[in-house]
Amino acid sequence: MAQIFNAPSKAILKSQIAEHIAETPKEDRDNSNAPLYEPLPADRFFDRELSWLKFNKRVLELAQDESVPILERANFAAIFASNLDEFFMVRVAGLKRRIDTGLAVTAASGLSPRQQLRAISEQAHQLQDEHAHYVIDHILPDLARENIILLRWSQLTITEQEKLSRFFRLQVFPVLTPLAVDPAHPFPYISGNSLNLAVLVENPASGKSHFARVKIPDNMPRLVPVDDMTEDDSGNVRYGFVTMENLIIAHLESLFPGMIIKEARSFRVTRNEDIDVEEDDAENLLNAMEKELLRRRFGPPIRLEISDSTSPFLSHLLASQLGVSDDEVYRLPSPLDFTVLFELGAIDRADLKYPKFIPATNRQIAEVESSRAQDIFASIREHDILLHHPYDSFSTSVQAFLAQAAADPKVLAIKQTLYRTSSNSPIIDALVDAAHAGKQVLALVEIKARFDEDANIAWARKLERAGVHVVYGIVGLKTHCKLSLVVRQEADGLRRYCHVGTGNYNPKTARLYTDLGLLTCDPVVGQDLTRLFNQLSGYAPKSSFHRLLVAPRTVRTGLIERIRREENAAREGKPAWIKIKVNSIVDEATIDALYRASQAGVKIDIVERGICSLKPGVPGMSDNIRVHSILGRFLEHSRIYAFANSQGPQIGEGPASGPEVWIGSADLMHRNLDRRVEALIRVTAPDQIEELINYVDLQMADTTSSWHMQSDGTYVRHSRDNEGKPLLDSQEELIRRHTRKPRGRIRVQH
DSSP: OGGGTTOOOHHHHHHHHHHHTSSSOHHHHHOTTSOOOOOOOTTOBOOHHHHHHHHHHHHHHHHTOTTSOHHHHHHHHHHHHHHHHHIIIIIIHHHHHHHHHTOOOOOTTSOOHHHHHHHHHHHHHHHHHHHHHHIIIIIHHHHHTTTEEEOOGGGSOHHHHHHHHHHIIIIIGGGOOOEEEBTTBOOOOOOTTOEEEEEEEEOTTTOOEEEEEEEOOTTSOSEEEOOOSOBOTTSOBOEEEEEHHHHHHTTHHHHSTTSEEEEEEEEEEEEOOOOOOOGGGOSOHHHHHHHHHHHHTTOOEEEEEEETTOOHHHHHHHHHHHTOOGGGEEEEOSSOOGGGGGGGGGSOOGGGSOOOOOOBOOHHHHHHHHHHSSOHHHHHHHSOEEEEETTBOSTTTHHHHHHHHHHOTTEEEEEEEESSOOTTOHHHHHHHHHHHTTOEEEEEEOTTSTTOHHHHHHHHHHHHHTTOEEEOOOTTOEEOOEEEEEEEEETTEEEEEEEEESSOSOTTGGGTEEEEEEEEOOHHHHHHHHHHHHHHHSOOTTOOOSSEEEETTSHHHHHHHHHHHHHHHHHTTOOOEEEEEESOBOOHHHHHHHHHHHHTTOEEEEEESSOBOBOTTOTTTSTTEEEEEOOSSSEEOOOEEEESSEEOSSTTOOEESSOEEEEESOOBSHHHHHSEEEEEEEEOOHHHHHHHHHHHHHHHSTTBOEEEEOTTSOEEEEOBOTTSOBOBOHHHHHHHHHHSSSOOOOOOOO
């Protein structure tokens, strides 16, 4: 099925990338009507890997922001650690693998692969050291001031030690397996991201020292509670904890009876966990993926974290046995692995967290619900519904849409893409119920969704057992688009109800991520989704779309066409602007088109959360481009592409008045535009177009708290005005506006 979307081979991708970073785009060289461009500077792109590290630095800045509630600061510190783990497991691991195999090429930034690796190592060492010391020197003391205390064994009372010793004997000791290293026992395999103790023991009879490894159980909480939630003399509840590794260290004599414990230090290994399935050779993608997941557990080490109090002897032993170089060793203060701070989220201290927020039912759905007992289909028939999660409830909109479709006897078929979903997913349950009710149900499950592969394989098999037609996508492409299609028999014939979104069908992340979605029964969209699902599940190579742009065929070309339309309008003296909101912007061809538009006088505003390879504000190249970054309580995940000048919404139509706005699943990255099936949908309702444009304006406003990207790649945080007053938090403002009745439109005061 690779031919359906003409999925590019690796060789084709390499030639495409080379073409993208040529000084003059090929489309311009071949188009005699295109303006004659001066060559753009060779150093016009920031390195994507180093840009990602700057993104994680912004996450760390949220952990360092004392205006943020302390448990939320601890959560941001844990997010920083989790993000960095994944960066090493995938990005650094992939770069090292390409260097080792001789496949690495010079990046668009001009850095050679080894230069990239050196720069990553230098910045990652600095960032991780800053993060660890900030947690220990500031976050843990700030938590302690709120009676949330990480205790050392020596700080416990005799009664507390006796209580935890009993817990150790009954619950922990039976689980532990000390592994000795000697001529009969080789150095053990250390699983990726596991926390371990490196122990040196001495045999008093022989005087010889021996090494042993003890793995900290990863199926038990790492924070062991000391207290029984009792109040102190002041009426305050203390939440005291010791780490599991400290509890084990305090009882090592029971693991090595008769031996002298000379040293015990924690360490942690990060391994290459990227997935690489040769799909062209895999007759059964499901089986191939299961084998690759097994292999992933044994990827080579790429980072060793060790306690900074570890002796030189033990440090050298670990590094040499694991085969890591000096620059891959990260010496950090204990405790290691601050993802442990996620466990503090269960503490019942609402005063130390963001104010509780309950998403509201979308106004259009609620209005019809009041008179028709939540008939989602009736709401959609009245007007396209623009959803903005988490401010609009996912459960009373998308989830209710699929649940109603599963239960409605008039519904004949449901077609659904699934990239990531939650455990105990109500979306899966709805599809299963629909299949049991005799409806035709198609689920396109992307089993190559990174780090969700195991879960998606399990979902796929559950759906197949229920009678759902399960498709695993297209060879060479990940299916990342967010689509639902419901076919319903009505009095005037079949009607198709559609949902196109920017986020996953995951009720859990829908409460934490900002995403957009469009519910519509527009026959044009219904036809588009029918054709797209036919491409995904069968053979329909010549399908065309009217309100969709679909990668890898038309997203890049469609966006560049619209960027050039703005460029031409500016050259003709007409008003021209572009507003973009994405997670990341890396694609060189699109960036070059934005540079050309800026040179023509187009005003370009970009809101990005993560990576940005574009250089804003460079005289003569990007004077008219501004880039702001928004991070906060919710993870910004929606994508919006807005243009001042539009064409008719249907193919063949002439010019249309007013701006043109698209939302969907695609970021401006090579993987989205070349190696994934992505979908953008055009929003056509004037009030929704205005709402989306004003949303970008809200986040770009100088009165809104954000990070402003500079032309040298640094980010300057703007969180207070000249008088020291906090700037507007766009997410808190949207919470306020969506909980207000009736919901007002977003407007920005200029």
